[in-house]
Amino acid sequence: MDSRRDFLQKLTFSAIGLPLLTFSGLASAEATNLIYEQPYQGPVLRVAIMGLGSYGTRVAEAMQSSKKAKLVGVISGTPSKVKDWQAKYNIPAKNCYNYENFDAIKNNPDIDAVYVITPNALHHDQVIRVAKAGKHAICEKPMAINAKEGQEMVDACNKANVKLLVGYRLHFEPKTLEIIRMREAGEFGKIMFFQGLSGFTIGDPNQWRLNKQLAGGGAMMDIGIYSVNGARYMVGEEPVWVTAQETKTDPVKFKEGVDETIQFQFGFPSGAVASCLSTYSMSNLDRFFLNGTEGFAELHPATGYGPIKGRTHKGELTQPHQTHQTVQMDEMAAIILEGKKPVVPVDGEEGLKDLKIIDAIYLAAKTGKKVDLTV
Incomplete structure (x- = not known):
């Protein structure tokens, strides 16, 4: 409805500003400037965010404008945050986990990927657990606290045949x-x-x-x-x-x-x-x-x-x-789902x-x- 209303408003303003515009001229203007944007109908990456702090919140907000990525789940050690996010982003209870039980995402077909946004030292173990659960991992930078841990994360994701991406917005x-x-x-x-x-x-x-x-x-x-x-x-x-x-x-x-x-x-x-x-x-x-x-x-x-x-x-x-995190999530969805090369x-x-x-x-x-x- 918002897109349609915006389209109609633009069309009205154009008509007011150009009262003598011919029909063919109007059609040309509409074709070049007033094209109604069709809704995206391609594949969508369904993402759970792990770590509901300030940056996790920024990513969640930005994802509301993403076309190819959708927030569908949360993982947090703070029950009150989980409850708040459930209400705000309409997240079903079955897609909510804590740090102890999130390995169960393995049995949840509604989650494709987990975005790990926790303190640096936690990335290694959490990403490896995500990989073992068969889900793609997106990890905030730095990917780990040293190269040894980073290599183990890469190896684990390769072994599980899942993608490992890093939040280089x-x-x-x-x-x-x-x-x-x-x-x-x-x-x-x-x-x-x-x-x-x-x-x-x-x-x-x-x-x-x-x-x-x-x-x-x-x-x-x-x-x-x-x-x-x-x-x-x-x-x-x-x-x-x-x-x-x-x-x-x-x-x-x-x-x-x-x-x-x-x-x-x-x-x-x-x-x-x-x-x-x-x-x-x-x-x-x-x-x-x-x-x-x-x-x-x-x-x-x-x-x-x-x-x-x-x-x-x-x-x-x-x-x-453009909002960096919105673009990042759309591009990462294209990398995971379509094999796009950045x-x-x-x-x-x-x-x-x-x-x-x-x-x-x-x-x-x-x-x-x-x-x-x-x-």
Whole structure:
């Protein structure tokens, strides 16, 4: 009804604004601007969200606008949240689980995939359980807390013949994809340098992100991974070495094993280099800059929920903003159900590469040595 009403309103406004428009002109205008959008009738990915916190809520809200993905179930350790989500999203009781009994999704044909949005250290076991239940797994980043765990997750999903995807929403972001297109077309010339700045001032000192047992680290595992991943898709290569330096100004808030600030540098096979910053103690840091012999590209903000803003040596990037999580879920549904190949991968192997690099960053920061990489 809303779509039909919007269509009629547009048609009325057009008629008012163009009183002398001929019938053929009206038909042409209708054909080009006022086409009634037919409802999507293809396959739909039925998703249960595991972890009903702030980001799980953001994903759930965004999925209400998805065409190819539908929220059909929840998994949570908080009964009151389950009850609230049931009422808000019309989720049947048979599709509601807790962390102890969710293996029973194996016998629920109404759930195709589980989106794991829990603290980092829980991803490994939860994704493997999802795979053993025969369901596709979508996992928030970082995929795990180290490469060893990540490899075990990839292996488990391969063994179960289910997909493992990682929540790299920016791999579908229009301005980001335009820069990748320009780079691949040679419009920047030879890529020489990338800078990634990822940071904010973190609040509550008691939150799980500052608990090594749950987070697996500190800023690097939460915000720094954006510059790790961004360096790879912006430059279009995999780094072959890394150096890193850690700075800690508040050892009370940032306890042992919880990094506050890390600067890190990459070298790439072509000779390009990257310089990046990951921090929990400085704000206004969300910028990517790519420099080549023939031009440049900048995203600022580069990784927030949007709108992303960008420019190149050719001018401002004007691709329209779309809710990242809505696009992500539609695209992931197409990957799982239709075999679609994204421009930038979002699979478990992609997540594993980031974990190998993060392991190397931590090692470089600890030892002060240059660490060679093979990802």
